[in-house]
Each structure stands twice: as structure tokens, then as C-alpha cells.
Amino acid sequence: MHRAAPPAALILGAAGLIPFLGLSALVILGQAPFGIAPRPLLAGYGAVIASFLGGLRWGAAAASPEGRGADYAVAVVPSLIAWAALFAPGPWDLRALGALALAWGLIDQDLPRRGLVPAWLGQLRLVLSGVAGLALLAAGFLGTA
Structure with missing residues (x-):
């Protein structure tokens, strides 16, 4: 029996x-509200x-x-790739994280x-990972470095 996803x-x-959609839009538009750069916030998130x-x-x-x-071994892979992506220069940080989310x-x-x-x-994971991954890739390809 297939049950529906809980509303929560x-x-x-x-x-x-x-945060993926909002911060990606700010990166693409080159906006930094309140003087806070959105790229590192997006990468961190x-x-x-x-x-x-994981x-x-x-x-x-x-x-x-x-x-x-x-x-258990596979479970640590996303954390390790994401941590390494934080050290990559822009735009590769967001591109790596976007590819990771999609994959x-x-x-x-x-x-x-x-x-x-x-x-x-x-x-649900397919939808959420798809939107998050595409938002990260859009920011990584269309945003300012």
C-alpha cells in the first residue's frame, strides 16, 4: 500500500x-542586500x-x-563532496553542489x-533535489563570480 507524503x-x-531559489536569484542578479554576498551563503546552505x-x-x-x-560508506559521500566544493573557486563551488544535488x-x-x-x-527527493540542483547550477552558470 502506498501512502501519501505527510503534509509536514x-x-x-x-x-x-x-533559500536555494532566493539566494540563487540574488547571485544571478548580482545583488548583495545589506552588504552580504549571497554566493557564500548559497554554497554554505x-x-x-x-x-x-547523507x-x-x-x-x-x-x-x-x-x-x-x-x-554507511555511501552516506558520507555527499558531505565530503560538499565540503570540498566549499574550497572551489566560484563558479565551480555552486556548479559542483548543483551537480551533487541532482545526482x-x-x-x-x-x-x-x-x-x-x-x-x-x-x-519527494526527486522534486526537491531537482529544484535545488537546478537553482545551484543556474547561479553557478548565470551568476557573477
Whole structure:
């Protein structure tokens, strides 16, 4: 039986896109409200969310009766890539984080297939990772360095 995503997951997931969309727009427009550069804020937020995505896989592995060691190893990859991206010069920081978000949305599709997370989470992840990844890539390609 497929159950629908809980409203809280939908609302909080959508709210989590606001910084991606808002900061990406500021980067693209070359705006720095209140004298705060949006690029490092966007990169930092992207890195934090990438770590959150790794935590999702770690939690799924911990909750699984099989608890495969490979899942734990894969779970740390987004954090490591995101941390390295923070050291990359602009625009490569945002491009790397955007590619990571898009790729990880696809990589994590094995979790619902294996029954480690509900099907709705896999679908929600595709949408959220897609929007976040495209926002980061847009800022990385269209924004000012």
C-alpha cells in the first residue's frame, strides 16, 4: 500500500527550497542586500543540505535489519563532496553542489526500491533535489563570480 507524503514533509521540503531559489536569484542578479554576498551563503546552505541528504541514507541504513556497511560508506559521500566544493573557486563551488544535488536525488532512488524508505520519500527527493540542483547550477552558470 502506498501512502501519501505527510503534509509536514511537503511543507518543510518546499520551505527548504526558499533559500536555494532566493539566494540563487540574488547571485544571478548580482545583488548583495545589506552588504552580504549571497554566493557564500548559497554554497554554505547547499553544503549543509548535502550533509542532511547523507544523513538520510545513514538513518535508513541504521533502521534496516541488514544494516549494510556500504550504505554507511555511501552516506558520507555527499558531505565530503560538499565540503570540498566549499574550497572551489566560484563558479565551480555552486556548479559542483548543483551537480551533487541532482545526482544524489537519483542515487537515493535505490532506498525506496529496497524498501528502506517509503515510496513518497523517493518521489519527494526527486522534486526537491531537482529544484535545488537546478537553482545551484543556474547561479553557478548565470551568476557573477
